[in-house]
Amino acid sequence: MLLVDDDPLIQALVRSRLGADGMKVTTAVDGAEGLRLMRSTSPDVVILDIRMPKLDGWSVLSAMKSDPQLARIPVIILSVEEERGRGFSLGAFEYLVKPVEPDRLVSVISSAVSPTSGEVLVVDDDADTRDIVQRRLRAEGFDVSHVANGEDALLRMRVSPPSLLVLDLVMPGVDGFEVLSRIRAAGHEFPVVVLTGKELDDVDRARLREGLARVIQKHGRSMEEVVDEAKRFVIRRRELQTTRVPRVLYVEDVAQNRDIVRRYLRGVVELLEAEDGEEGVDVARRERPDLILMDLSLPRMDGWTATRTLRGDAATAQIPVVALTAHASAEDRERALGAGCSDYLTKPVERGQLVRAIRKNLNRT
Known part of the structure; x- marks a missing residue:
């Protein structure tokens, strides 16, 4: 773990608590x-303060997401x-407000290191309810x-979709009905x-x-019902894990774009990555x-050439290639389709649009 914080007391507390769990x-x-x-x-995880000398935490986070070497490191803001x-909009894995309970920090770090373990996100404006649900x-x-309102929930889910959402309905601002509608419109399928x-x-x-939500009314046994539903989800998830998920190769030279798509497709597909056209062709053949998913403006070999190369190889000729590019003109689209692309998406792309395009083109095969 790397802790970036200029407060000696915070350094001592974090080092002591994480060290007790064997973390360096x-x-x-x-x-x-x-x-x-x-x-x-x-480091496996970065714990990052915001207000610091020389370079503040926002600048550090932006620099990380723009650097291919650092973009995948989970960042916990403290x-x-x-x-x-x-x-969340800049790509933080979690945002904790000081003072934070040490056990909470350990739990978040565990989730960041092993993101496939799944996470429950609790959205409720009532602090007592959030606390009871979390502890149970x-x-x-x-x-x-947890988050305390619908707006923060939507921002959080854009960056790191949970495996299960526990949602209140009556909240100020963006209520639970709106949250449910927007996550389904974005293509999220978690329970x-x-x-x-x-x-x-x-x-x-x-x-x-319509939003495929399981409703539990608050009463004396409601916590047990929430736990039972969470356990049923775990059983269903284990059953699904025995089913093969589609494997998608994303060819993109910009680390921040790869990071966004990686987050969009977590739990939906097995994602492979390549950083230029030549590497993309090699990975596809192997x-x-x-x-x-093919960017068009790539180093070494551009996306048009890479697509034509794949179409000319019997081993890869039948693999659907979806252009995902900043080139938005009709001429660029025709050129990509002429090179052999099956579909054409322009950046920035919404998660729901991307997931639908992937499923549509997979169904054609």
């Missing part, structure tokens, strides 16, 4: 030193300031994170458990059915993916 902690007192240590030590939305699920061995004290009418129930 390296520290940096400013952002510039933090970036230097990241490049020389390649700050006295509440700016969750900005943190953690006691059953689940990794749990949603609605935990609410609201009296539901027929219109409410229809909206929740791995035989089910589908290829």
Whole structure:
């Protein structure tokens, strides 16, 4: 672990607590030193303060996501300031506000190191309810994170979609109905458990059915029902893991774009990556993916040439190639389709649009 924080007390507390769990902690007192240590030590996780001398945490996070060597390192922001939305929009794995319970920090680090273990996200504006749900699920061995409103939930899920969502309905600003509608429109398919004290009418129930949500009314046994639903999800997830998921190759030279697509497709496909056209052709021939996402402006060999090369090889000729590019003109589109692309998407692409295009082109095969 690398802790980037200029507060000696925080350094001592984090080093002591994580050291008790056998984690090795390296520290940096400013952002510039933090970036230097990241490049020389390649930490598993970075714990990052925001307000620091020389280079603040926002600048560090932006630099990491733009650097291919650092872009994949999970970043946990640990700050006295509440700016969750900005943190998640820049690619933070989690945002914790000081003071934070040491056990909570350990839990978040465990989730960051082993993201495939799955996470439950609790969205409720009532602090007591959030606390009860978190403690009950953690006691059953689940990794749990929380946010206090719908807007923060949507920002968080853009960066790191949970495996299971526990959602309140009545919240200020963006309510639970809107959260549910927007995550389904974005193509997210994770299960949603609605935990609410609201009296539901027929219109409410229809909206929740449309969003494929399981509804639990708040009462004496509601926590047990939430735990039971979470356990059923784990069983279903284990069953699904025995089924082969599609393998998709993403050919893209910009680390930040790869990071975005990686987050979009987590849990949907097995993602392979290549950073230029030549490497993309080599990986496609070696791995035989089910589908290829192809940038067009690539070093060494551009996407048009790479696609024609794949189409000319019997081993890869039938693999669908979907162009994913900043080139938006009709001429560029025709050129890509003429080179052999099956479909054409322009950046920036929404998650739902990308997932639908992948499924559409996989179904054609």
